[in-house]
Amino acid sequence: MPTQTKSYRQLRFIFLMATLNLMVGATTAAEGDPSAARHNVILVTIDGLRWQDVFRGADERLLSHPDGGVKETEATREAYWRDTATQRRATLMPFLWREVAIKGQLFGNRDRNSKARVLNDQHFSYPGYSEILCGYPDPRITSNDKIFNPNITVLEWLARRPGIGPNVAAFCSWDVFPYIINIQRSGLPVNAGWTPIDIAHDASELAAYNRLMTQLPRMWSSVRYDAFTAFAAKEYLRAKQPRLLYMSLGEPDDWAHAQRYDLYLDSILTCDRIIEDLWQFAQSLPQYRDNTSLIITVDHGRGDVADQWTSHKISIPGSDQIWIAALGPNIPASGERTDVEVTQSQVAATVAHLLGEDYAAAVPEAGRPLPLAVDVHEPATSAR
Numbered sequence: 001m002p003t004q005t006k007s008y009r010q011l012r013f014i015f016l017m018a019t020l021n022l023m024v025g026a027t028t029a030a031e032g033d034p035s036a037a038r039h040n041v042i043l044v045t046i047d048g049l050r051w052q053d054v055f056r057g058a059d060e061r062l063l064s065h066p067d068g069g070v071k072e073t074e075a076t077r078e079a080y081w082r083d084t085a086t087q088r089r090a091t092l093m094p095f096l097w098r099e100v101a102i103k104g105q106l107f108g109n110r111d112r113n114s115k116a117r118v119l120n121d122q123h124f125s126y127p128g129y130s131e132i133l134c135g136y137p138d139p140r141i142t143s144n145d146k147i148f149n150p151n152i153t154v155l156e157w158l159a160r161r162p163g164i165g166p167n168v169a170a171f172c173s174w175d176v177f178p179y180i181i182n183i184q185r186s187g188l189p190v191n192a193g194w195t196p197i198d199i200a201h202d203a204s205e206l207a208a209y210n211r212l213m214t215q216l217p218r219m220w221s222s223v224r225y226d227a228f229t230a231f232a233a234k235e236y237l238r239a240k241q242p243r244l245l246y247m248s249l250g251e252p253d254d255w256a257h258a259q260r261y262d263l264y265l266d267s268i269l270t271c272d273r274i275i276e277d278l279w280q281f282a283q284s285l286p287q288y289r290d291n292t293s294l295i296i297t298v299d300h301g302r303g304d305v306a307d308q309w310t311s312h313k314i315s316i317p318g319s320d321q322i323w324i325a326a327l328g329p330n331i332p333a334s335g336e337r338t339d340v341e342v343t344q345s346q347v348a349a350t351v352a353h354l355l356g357e358d359y360a361a362a363v364p365e366a367g368r369p370l371p372l373a374v375d376v377h378e379p380a381t382s383a384r
């Protein structure tokens with residue numbers, strides 16, 4: 001083929017692409033600011049991460065004491081011990097404290113009379129996740145058994161709302177989530193446990209992750225490593241751009257049950273990095289930049305007294321104590337909230353509210369949205 005024809009074709013191609021770009025730009029401009037029309041939410045949970053560690057950083061009582069089960073005390077102290085709580089918590093969760101706490105809000109620091117708690121009377125995972133996702137406790141849920149949730153989650157509810165659904169998806173380390181979100185009824189995509197990942201932009205990377213999932217030793221049969229959940233969530237976000245993405249991380253709870261405070265701390269830092277990576281990636285995409293909110297919370301607390309930190313149940317004080325973080329363009333930068341009481345049951349309506357939907361009105365038993373802003377939910381005088 002003569003060179004001249006080739007360059008003419010190339011030129012014509014470039015001209016066509018430029019025209020197309022102009023047309024797309026004109027369409028977008030005509031529709032107004034697309035970020036105003038399309039708000040998104042990323043909901044993240046970190047299983048069993050205590051408010052004590054979130055707000056105070058590494059716990060001296062567990063770093064050096066046999067109760068913590070720390071294998072290399074020196075190295076662990078070097079990594080996580082600092083003189084002040086402010087330094088320690090920023091060392092443990094740098095993204096939460098340098099980004100979310102500065103630009104968003106945090107509930108649950110009992111040292112500042114900020115109380116967040118669960119309403120269910122079980123204080124373990126399935127009842128907690130059901131309360132987070134449905135907006136109310138269900139006394140019928142008394143185990144972590146793989147039973148399909150009789151209740152409709154806010155994920156399922158939002159997936160059925162015109163203008164939001166059906167693009168809602170969940171990526172979870174714990175393999176009970178297909179039951180909590182009731183995939184049988186909801187039909188939502190829920191990738192959980194040691195299940196192969198099926199979407200990624202790079203086929204060889206996808207194959208590598210799935211190969212590793214079969215080749216690595218498994219610490220827990222029902223909980224995969226959070227690195228896999230993180231990869232699956234990010235790749236889904238890239239490929240499908242859901243309005244609501246739920247990422248459920250699991251390792252901290254399991255390292256705590258194993259009485260390994262060192263690995264518990266490591267996994268918390270990893271969770272923080274995973275969330276930062278997902279958040280920064282979302283902000284790099286036009287669909288999510290400056291129009292996405294992030295909610296981070298936990299399914300239950302755990303014991304506070306030294307030998308009770310590993311576990312959580314109704315008989316262990318503190319198991320009902322949680323924390324909630326929120327960041328987004330419509331959330332005032334109030335930082336650490338003080339003198340306030342909120343509950344786990346408020347998360348579902350908050351997620352819906354941030355997407356412009358009134359879940360609390362549709363589901364009367366659900367908690368009200370969190371008092372994040374000076375708006376219709378609070379008189380201006382009492383809000384901050």
Ligand SMILES: [Zn+2]
Nearest residue numbers: 048253257312
């Ligand atoms: Zn647990």
